[in-house]
Amino acid sequence: MKEFFPVLRSSQLFSGVSEEELTAMLTCLGAEKRSFPKEAFLLRSGDTAESIGLVLSGSVLVIQEDIWGNRNILSKAGPGQTFAAAYACAPGSVLNVSVVAETPVTVLLMNVKRILNVCPSACTHHSRIIRNLLGELAEKNLRFGEKLTHMGQRTTRAKLMSYFSAEAQRLGTYEFDVPFSRQQLADYLAVERSGLSLELGKMKKDGLLDFHKSHFVLKV
Numbered sequence: 001m002k003e004f005f006p007v008l009r010s011s012q013l014f015s016g017v018s019e020e021e022l023t024a025m026l027t028c029l030g031a032e033k034r035s036f037p038k039e040a041f042l043l044r045s046g047d048t049a050e051s052i053g054l055v056l057s058g059s060v061l062v063i064q065e066d067i068w069g070n071r072n073i074l075s076k077a078g079p080g081q082t083f084a085a086a087y088a089c090a091p092g093s094v095l096n097v098s099v100v101a102e103t104p105v106t107v108l109l110m111n112v113k114r115i116l117n118v119c120p121s122a123c124t125h126h127s128r129i130i131r132n133l134l135g136e137l138a139e140k141n142l143r144f145g146e147k148l149t150h151m152g153q154r155t156t157r158a159k160l161m162s163y164f165s166a167e168a169q170r171l172g173t174y175e176f177d178v179p180f181s182r183q184q185l186a187d188y189l190a191v192e193r194s195g196l197s198l199e200l201g202k203m204k205k206d207g208l209l210d211f212h213k214s215h216f217v218l219k220v
Contacts, residue, residue, distance in 0.1 A: 001031075001033060007056055008022060008108070011081065011082070013052075013082055013129065013132050036101045038101055039101060042107065045064070048094055052084060052089075053077075053099070055078055055107055058106060059076060060100065061073055061075075061099070062097050062098075062099055063100060072190055075147075076184075084099060085112075085140070089133075146166050160189070164218055175217045175218070178214045178215075179214075181214070
C-alpha cells in the first residue's frame with residue numbers, strides 16, 4: 001500500500017494528513033485495496049454502497065444507462081479522486097448510476113461507517129477526514145450543477161462553449177486538456193458524437209478555439 005501513499009496524500013480526502021497519520025488512518029478505516037480490469041463494473045445501478053471508493057491508479061466513469069443502452073457520463077475519477085461517496089453517506093440509498101473501469105484500475109474502498117463514527121480511541125484524524133469529505137461532496141455537487149448548466153443549453157455549440165468556459169475558469173487558463181475522449185465528451189454533454197465533431201471543426205474554423213486530440217486552446 002505504501003507505493004500509493006503519494007496518491008493518497010495528494011487527494012482532497014486525505015488533505016493535511018502526514019504519512020505517519022495515514023498509516024494509522026488506513027488501519028482504523030478498515031481500508032481495502034482492490035483491482036479491476038478495463039470495462040469491469042465496480043458498482044451497478046440498483047446496488048447499495050457502504051464504502052467510499054478512492055482511485056489509486058487508472059480511472060473510472062460514473063455513468064447512467066437507459067434500457068436501450070444509451071449512456072450518459074456524469075463524471076470521471078482518476079488517481080486521488082473518490083466515487084460513490086454521496087451514496088455511501090446516505091444509508092440504504094440505491095444507486096441510480098453505475099461505476100465502470102475506463103482503464104485497468106486499482107481502488108481503495110473505505111467503509112463509510114468507520115469514517116463517520118468516531119472510534120473508541122477518539123482518533124484526532126476523524127474530524128479532519130470528515131471535514132475533507134464534506135468539502136469534496138460540496139465540490140462534486142457544484143460540478144454537477146455546472147454539468148446541468150451545460151446540458152441545458154439549446155445547441156451543441158452552446159453546450160461546448162459552456163463546458164469550455166467553465167473549464168477555463170476552473171483551471172485559470174485558456175489552454176487545458178479535456179479528460180474525455182470525443183465519444184465520452186458527447187456522452188457527458190448528451191449530444192451525438194458526429195454533431196459534436198462537426199461543431200468542433202466549425203468552431204476551429206471560426207477562430208473560437210484550436211485543439212489537437214484532447215488539448216484545447218480557447219481564443220478570446
